[in-house]
Amino acid sequence: MTSIAVIGAGVTGLTTAYELIDRGFDVTVFDRNRYAAMETSFANGGQLSASNAEVWTQWGTVLKGLRWMLQTDAPLLVNPAPTFHKMRWMMEFLSNIPNYERNTVETVRLAIAARAVLFEMAEREGIDFDLERRGILHFYDRAKDLTHARKVNALLAEGGLVRRELAPDEIRDVEPALHGEFVGGFLTESDSSGDIHKFTMGLARACARRGADLRFGVDVDAVGHSNGRVHISASGRDDRFDGVVVCAGIGSRHFAKQLGDRVNVYPVKGYSITVALNDPQSQAAAPWVSLLDDRAKIVASRLGADRFRIAGTAEFNGANRDIRADRIRPLTEWCEKHFPGISTETVTPWAGLRPMMPSMLPHVGRGRAPGVFYNTGHGHLGWTLSAATARIVAADVAATAKPQTTLTPGASLAAA
Numbered sequence: 001m002t003s004i005a006v007i008g009a010g011v012t013g014l015t016t017a018y019e020l021i022d023r024g025f026d027v028t029v030f031d032r033n034r035y036a037a038m039e040t041s042f043a044n045g046g047q048l049s050a051s052n053a054e055v056w057t058q059w060g061t062v063l064k065g066l067r068w069m070l071q072t073d074a075p076l077l078v079n080p081a082p083t084f085h086k087m088r089w090m091m092e093f094l095s096n097i098p099n100y101e102r103n104t105v106e107t108v109r110l111a112i113a114a115r116a117v118l119f120e121m122a123e124r125e126g127i128d129f130d131l132e133r134r135g136i137l138h139f140y141d142r143a144k145d146l147t148h149a150r151k152v153n154a155l156l157a158e159g160g161l162v163r164r165e166l167a168p169d170e171i172r173d174v175e176p177a178l179h180g181e182f183v184g185g186f187l188t189e190s191d192s193s194g195d196i197h198k199f200t201m202g203l204a205r206a207c208a209r210r211g212a213d214l215r216f217g218v219d220v221d222a223v224g225h226s227n228g229r230v231h232i233s234a235s236g237r238d239d240r241f242d243g244v245v246v247c248a249g250i251g252s253r254h255f256a257k258q259l260g261d262r263v264n265v266y267p268v269k270g271y272s273i274t275v276a277l278n279d280p281q282s283q284a285a286a287p288w289v290s291l292l293d294d295r296a297k298i299v300a301s302r303l304g305a306d307r308f309r310i311a312g313t314a315e316f317n318g319a320n321r322d323i324r325a326d327r328i329r330p331l332t333e334w335c336e337k338h339f340p341g342i343s344t345e346t347v348t349p350w351a352g353l354r355p356m357m358p359s360m361l362p363h364v365g366r367g368r369a370p371g372v373f374y375n376t377g378h379g380h381l382g383w384t385l386s387a388a389t390a391r392i393v394a395a396d397v398a399a400t401a402k403p404q405t406t407l408t409p410g411a412s413l414a415a416a
């Protein structure tokens with residue numbers, strides 16, 4: 001049996017491991033944490049959202065970023081201290097502005113394909129992850145934002161996404177718990193939400209049941225290749241494999257360098273709060289439909305009866321996981337403004353680092369050396385896209401074990 005190592009037990013690593021096991025590979029997963037999904041796949045916004053597929057590579061985002069640089073509670077924050085990596089990444093981000101439309105359409109196609117794969121995995125393995133299939137509602141309180149949303153909607157429709165534009169009174173009908181004055185919105189009924197941590201933990205258990213070797217609490221120090229084999233040195237032990245798939249989140253850039261590849265992932269920090277809905281009043285006052293407030297750049301998802309997750313902000317400040325009170329406060333205030341009946345007495349803050357490519361498309365496919373593959377760099381949409389990219393990369397690994405077909409980054413799921 002062909003042996004494949006997967007570096008990283010976040011959502012991308014475990015979906016990849018699961019797909020590899022399905023294809024008959026002998027899979028070993030490495031992660032430095034004691035459990036699966038302890039880094040970026042821990043407490044994200046919860047949205048499985050093809051409707052959030054718009055990439056950020058456009059002049060509007062850049063101009064807003066510059067305007068917001070001096071405002072500590074702004075949705076986007078850039079630490080002005082220049083580092084070589086940040087400056088280089090930003091130059092590449094700017095060079096991707098001409099690809100804004102193409103990359104948005106590509107992302108929405110991938111997101112639509114990913115849903116079916118993720119639901120299939122969860123059903124097969126009986127994973128309960130607080131899935132809510134009630135759609136995602138985008139809402140707007142300014143006419144100019146709604147006008148932009150209509151333009152984005154045309155791109156999403158080109159990628160195959162069906163959405164419904166809502167008048168203000170229809171917003172109230174769709175989610176009566178939401179307070180505020182709105183000019184309009186969009187409902188994407190096929191989108192959903194759920195707990196990424198519960199899903200990934202469930203998948204880890206399924207992989208273990210199906211024979212994978214899950215090595216937790218093991219720091220991968222070095223990865224290399226020679227004589228057609230990959231070697232991994234982790235926590236004082238050396239192992240050899242027929243192949244490796246790098247799914248190491250913000251650590252992927254470092255491993256790619258060791259393997260002779262360039263995968264320009266930058267850590268883009270975000271925050272979430274999980275509001276405990278401890279009393280019946282709070283439970284009744286919280287929404288069930290997942291929400292996206294486009295102006296505030298905040299997403300929100302109900303996780304079962306007693307949790308409400310609110311997430312947002314993008315911070316370019318290197319691999320820094322500090323939780324800042326001035327970045328958490330706008331999330332709590334947003335909850336109090338739009339859901340005044342929810343008690344915010346018990347709120348758990350969290351910060352995570354989105355592994356972001358400058359093109360905003362994930363890096364999926366082969367490295368230079370034989371047996372080396374990547375499934376990483378999913379940025380703001382890793383939960384949404386991971387099941388599809390896992391299937392693509394696993395099919396590619398399988399293809400190299402058989403007579404060759406070529407799949408390149410951005411390849412379609414149909415090919416898998």
Ligand SMILES: Cc1cc2nc3c(=O)[nH]c(=O)nc-3n(C[C@H](O)[C@H](O)[C@H](O)COP(=O)(O)OP(=O)(O)OC[C@H]3O[C@@H](n4cnc5c(N)ncnc54)[C@H](O)[C@@H]3O)c2cc1C
Binds near residue numbers: 012039049
């Ligand atoms: C605030 C916020 C909100 C978000 N909301 C959404 C959302 O609503 N919908 C959506 O689709 N996406 C969302 N995302 C994005 C999504 O959460 C990420 O894209 C996704 O979790 C990335 O998964 P990953 O497996 O690539 O990385 P990770 O989950 O970080 O996994 C990488 C793993 O690699 C391991 N690793 C790294 N280096 C080493 C090493 N040297 N040795 C051993 N192990 C190593 C780490 O321990 C880690 O477990 C959000 C992100 C943030 C921050």
